[in-house]
Amino acid sequence: MIIQVVTRLAKQKFAGLLNFEKGRLPELTFCNDEKKRLLYLHIPFCEELCPFCSFHRVTFEEPLARKYFQALRREIKIYHEKGYKFEGIYVGGGTPTVLIDELDQILNLAQELFPIKDISVETNPHHLTPEKIEILQKNNVHRLSVGVQTFNDDLLKKIGRYEKYGSGKIIAERLKNTQGYFHTLNADMIFNFPGQTSEMLEEDLAILLNLNMDQVTFYPLMISSLTQETMEKTVGHVDFGGERKLYELIVRRLGKYYDFSSAWCFSHKESLIDEYVVKFEEYAGLGSGSIGYLHGICYSNTFDIESYIASLEKSKLPLQAFRKFDLHDQMRYDFLMKLFSTKLDITALQKKYDNKFLKTMWKEISAFEIVRAFRYFDHYLYLTPYGRYLWVIMMREFFIAVNNFRDYCRKQAGVK
Numbered sequence: 001m002i003i004q005v006v007t008r009l010a011k012q013k014f015a016g017l018l019n020f021e022k023g024r025l026p027e028l029t030f031c032n033d034e035k036k037r038l039l040y041l042h043i044p045f046c047e048e049l050c051p052f053c054s055f056h057r058v059t060f061e062e063p064l065a066r067k068y069f070q071a072l073r074r075e076i077k078i079y080h081e082k083g084y085k086f087e088g089i090y091v092g093g094g095t096p097t098v099l100i101d102e103l104d105q106i107l108n109l110a111q112e113l114f115p116i117k118d119i120s121v122e123t124n125p126h127h128l129t130p131e132k133i134e135i136l137q138k139n140n141v142h143r144l145s146v147g148v149q150t151f152n153d154d155l156l157k158k159i160g161r162y163e164k165y166g167s168g169k170i171i172a173e174r175l176k177n178t179q180g181y182f183h184t185l186n187a188d189m190i191f192n193f194p195g196q197t198s199e200m201l202e203e204d205l206a207i208l209l210n211l212n213m214d215q216v217t218f219y220p221l222m223i224s225s226l227t228q229e230t231m232e233k234t235v236g237h238v239d240f241g242g243e244r245k246l247y248e249l250i251v252r253r254l255g256k257y258y259d260f261s262s263a264w265c266f267s268h269k270e271s272l273i274d275e276y277v278v279k280f281e282e283y284a285g286l287g288s289g290s291i292g293y294l295h296g297i298c299y300s301n302t303f304d305i306e307s308y309i310a311s312l313e314k315s316k317l318p319l320q321a322f323r324k325f326d327l328h329d330q331m332r333y334d335f336l337m338k339l340f341s342t343k344l345d346i347t348a349l350q351k352k353y354d355n356k357f358l359k360t361m362w363k364e365i366s367a368f369e370i371v372r373a374f375r376y377f378d379h380y381l382y383l384t385p386y387g388r389y390l391w392v393i394m395m396r397e398f399f400i401a402v403n404n405f406r407d408y409c410r411k412q413a414g415v416k
């Protein structure tokens with residue numbers, strides 16, 4: 001009952017939060033403060049497209065991709081001219097390593113312009129080659145995140161990854177050979193695929209434990225309404241009924257050896273976690289289809305890759321939509337993201353919002369307290385095991401709302 005209510009409310013709230021405003025886009029504010037911010041860079045090219053994927057991505061074409069990287073360098077320079085000083089970089093996709101020489105130039109430039117401390121890059125198993133690893137290492141990449149999804153060959157075939165990235169055995173071998181080259185090697189996994197049983201998940205967990213991965217991120221399957229149709233045809237019916245049981249299995253197996261970096265990220269060491277939205281209060285989203293959150297405003301860049309390039313050729317930021325969060329929305333956003341890391345520092349949020357955080361958020365806090373989602377200790381709220389699953393639901397619904405927003409923008413831009 002509580003789970004259904006949380007799911008329904010989260011769905012409504014996040015759809016509203018991502019209801020972008022119409023009208024004149026605000027200018028990107030000049031930045032003269034020292035706030036810790038992250039630079040998110042989006043590379044929307046993949047050699048082939050997977051049916052379950054709701055990210056902004058298109059099939060790789062080298063000439064277009066080279067022009068795109070050039071435009072991305074221009075965009076980075078504009079943010080530098082506007083006074084931004086980023087401390088971390090997250091390169092996501094698509095497949096960021098699709099043109100490694102271009103990624104090399106991008107990371108070089110960003111490190112020349114900003115005081116970068118952490119770099120995290122996503123990749124796919126077939127890109128774990130000595131040549132690419134050497135370039136990533138040379139660029140001080142701390143965390144390499146590999147899209148594995150599952151080691152189960154039947155599932156890999158169904159989701160169209162077996163042919164592209166090899167069998168589960170080959171993927172595990174590639175991960176093993178990449179260990180030790182980066183501070184954190186992360187495996188991105190998905191649970192609750194249609195037809196995925198506890199036994200299948202147990203096998204994935206056994207392989208990960210045997211590999212002794214530095215970090216494992218286990219996402220619940222979260223697809224947009226549009227992708228759902230493709231999934232039904234290729235993989236099967238998506239059902240959230242068995243999700244909690246599978247999540248609890250993951251927590252039981254990994255919880256013995258790993259710490260929680262977030263409700264679905266398990267780390268051996270102090271690592272830069274996947275959800276940059278947790279570690280950094282603000283982030284700039286660069287690249288086509290990127291979403292950023294700066295000075296209480298959520299921005300989105302155009303999803304049309306040609307327009308993205310054309311805008312930057314005129315040295316114009318390719319912003320497409322925005323939403324100004326009011327103070328209550330900003331607090332709700334912080335509440336969601338901070339607790340996703342499994343703990344929330346009340347004193348810090350009271351300070352950030354001039355002692356208004358508790359006064360404004362008392363309803364949300366009390367509601368989750370009644371259902372025992374967290375416990376209070378020494379100025380912190382800590383998620384309970386039940387609260388962790390509630391936060392998995394909330395974040396799943398948050399990312400589904402983001403995916404629906406992406407679908408809408410991609411449709412507007414004529415991207416398939």
Ligand code: SF4
Pocket residue numbers: 045046048049050053054055057093094095124147
């Ligand atoms: S899952 Fe990864 S490789 Fe597959 S289409 Fe999406 S971004 Fe590309």
